[in-house]
Amino acid sequence: MHQLTYDDIKAATDRIAGHVRPVTLAPVDPGTIRTAHGGPLDGRSEEPCEVWLALEFMQHTGSFKARGAQNFIQAHREAGTLPNAGVTIASGGNAGLACAWAAQQQGVRATVFLPTVAPAVKVTKLRDLGADVRIVGAEYAEALEACEEFAATSGALASHAYDHPLIAAGAGTLLEEIHARIPGLDTVVVSVGGGGLFAGVATAARHHNIRTVAVEPENCRALNAAIEAGRPVDVPVDSIAIDALGARRATALALHAARQDDVRSVLVRDSEIVHARQALWDHRRVAVEHAAATALAALTAPDSHVPDRDLPTRPTAPSRSYRPGSGERVAVVLCGANTDPSDLVHPAES
Template sequence: MHQLTYGDIKAATDRIAGRIRPVALTAVDPGTIRTARRDPLDDRETESCQVWLALEYMQHTGSFKARGAQNFIQAHRDAKTLPDAGVTIASGGNAGLACAWAAQQQGVTATVFLPSTAPAVKVAKLHSYGADVRLVGVEYAEALAACEDFASATGALASHAYDNPLVAAGAGTLLEEIRTQIPGLDTVVVAVGGGGLFAGVAAAAQHHGIRIVAVEPENCRALNAAIEAGRLVDVTVDSVAADSLGARRTSQMALHAAQQDGVYSVLVPDAEIVRARQVLWDHRRVAVEHGASTALAALTAKPHHVADRDLPIRLAGTSRNYLPGNGEKVAVVLCGANTDVRSLVEHDGEN
């Protein structure tokens, strides 16, 4: 299994330059985010933490996935391993949209498999990117099997939503951009599903000595469970954010990254995910999917630490929130916005 290196991130940064939208950042109002209790031995002047939102939901196709998809296709084009049959993927979500978009940008055929139960709006979006959409079965597993058969029969290049080093490295380019805009960045906070974004960002963060907070819903914790077990395990998926973070198993790349220094695992309840998403809408008119607000929920959730006695030593400190320290500079990645805005408007705090 290829383990991501900083070299992979740098190569991806160069490869996709000019093909994706640079991330925009906006500062959170001072005093909005609580800080941790002051260390009595810390003799520095008291400073509020500084928090920025990384608006990656403004990326092409509405999520960070565009980065990995571009890197995947461009790398194979450069290596002359891009077949005439194009690329194929089984995904009706953000990964499928990103793959179809990147393929269209590169003049490559994309064949996307998804179950017949997929929402018509997603099918229409895929068509708008020029994809050949195949509806197979009623469950994702059936679409995946059909995708694998198609790749074997035609020679099409099979992509993956997160478990591919080129896809993860593309996602990691996000941190390189954030660093250039926030000198002295201490911490980056990302939501974790399958682990592609986390693995890529972690490879860059660990090279620069930046702390990374990996945030998952309490009942959608593939990475957290793998850290606990010390190996990949299947988990039950039951969360309001399952549409984008609902991986039953994380990748080996993500687990390897999580076992390095400077990684904090945080689990947040669905109620806090929903609240963080609504706060973004009420106060900033930012409409993101629940997977994106999961990252912010780590900073806005009410303090409630899991008892260390209930956890293995390696997981002691896993909590339902992350409180920045004195003067800490933090970037929170809002990773995607493919969501139904009506659910936010119906609960608009200002109406």
């Protein structure tokens, strides 16, 4: 498979400009996130870190996946390889919505295969976007098999939720926007499922000498396991964020990106993900997916030492948190908000 390059990111940036919403950035109050040495709360006079939230959940269809889907379809249109049968994808989640939206934007047909467990609200959204929705089987694997058979017999172009260079390159355009808006950015923190967002962001970040922190739930650690094994491997998945981060195997694209300099692997507990998601609601009235809160949880989880920037970049054991250094500039990607907010606690007004 073609390995992702910075040229791929730049081409995607030019290709989807004007077709996606520019990312909104919001600063975190100084002192909210502790630094590696304890921050201003321990009496030191060191400079607090500077943390920004990248509100990518405000993107079309409620997640970053609109970028990759738009890049995928436009690239095939430019190359003359977009068939009359349109595109097809198997996904009950954000990727299916993004594919249907991008297809509608480009005036092509989208056929989306879903398992029977797909939420009714997403089925309705897909149909509202003009997609031909086909519900097949009780599990994603069965829907995927039906999708592949449909592509083979109809001639429709098969897309993928994350395992494709065009999809990952589209996701990487997010980092290009963040870098342009935050001069001197040191670190970007991103949650990881199958690795499409991570691969794109890390590839762009490496070009700009920006560290990438890859955050996974401790029981959905496909990328971390691939780093340890030196190859993509299957892992069991069990997390509150499983709907978006429950890939059993990371992509080769993601592993290639993770092997480069300035990448950190962090595993967080479900309890920390829930806490981070609740904190976003309590302090900002922002309701995000557990997958989005996973990235923030790396900064708010209890202390766990992370090697300094000039030390070897692939730790032998995963970190449980990420502590920025004094004055470090950090962007945290809040990747999606297709969630049911009814489980967020509404504290009594003080």
